[in-house]
Amino acid sequence: MTPVTPQLSAAFKWLSHAQQESRQAHREWADTGVALLPLGQRFDAARLPAQLLLASVGTYDPLEIAERLTRFLNGPVLFDGRLMGGTYYALMRPSPGQPWKHQAAAPRLSTGTYLGVPKIGRTKPPGTHWVVPPRFPGDLCEPATVEALIGFGLSITQEAEL
Template sequence: MPAGVNAETAIVRWLASSTRDPKSAHRDWEDGRPAILALGVLFDAVKAPSRLVHAAVDSSERSAVAVVLGQLGGPVIWAPSTWYAILVPAGTAADWDSPHAAAMGHGTYLTVPRLDRVEPPGIHWAVPPAHARTLCSPVAVAQLLDLGHQSQGLSR
């Protein structure tokens, strides 16, 4: 089996293990649907408005946004025209202090697309996971959101 297939399998298993019923997540992905995964176990998510991310990047062009989001260090999901879900370490939501986006943790859930969903239409990976357990830096996420806020000419 090629190395990429093993890595992908490890990522899928890791993502699915965030829920009480990993088989359900696998079934959803196999049927082409996104899975609903629990946050606060393996990872939290910062749900950032698309307009704020695009202001920080100074572009709404997918490839330009993906390059900048890739510098955050981990996976990012995009629901076009509405929000980005930036995956950060579990526990981040408890200490999150950026006023520009909500951090979601324990007791919340996130819609997560199949690994091969990397373009529209619909919810997809703006930055797919490269490895299991590799997540975005909360500090870098907060800095990106601050930049987007400042780029819109708004004060903190």
């Protein structure tokens, strides 16, 4: 469990305002540990298949993954292990009208999509959890940085297939 600091609490309050009624997000976090938050206004997310992300960061060690993602993306990332192999989600600044280079391999999710966002302090399995929790209100990855990480991972996985 990550210690709950005032900055972390403020970050989750900011995330909860993605919901039209922010109390709903807090109820979902309290009841199930995960709140369904709409994308497109406050933040977007890149859906990163585990194989692609692990190729990008060059490790399978959970602590190393968290450390490298913190350094590379400088923003929050969560993990959902419900699908085979798991999926990482990088929370990003919305940038409507900007093309997304890697929609086929790692889609950008935005308006019309909801994302299961884990509660404050949930940083370990089981279930959806933070790999890199948000540090402050508005803490998000830059889309160009996420695209660069995806591009690097794609080059590694394509090289491995040769």
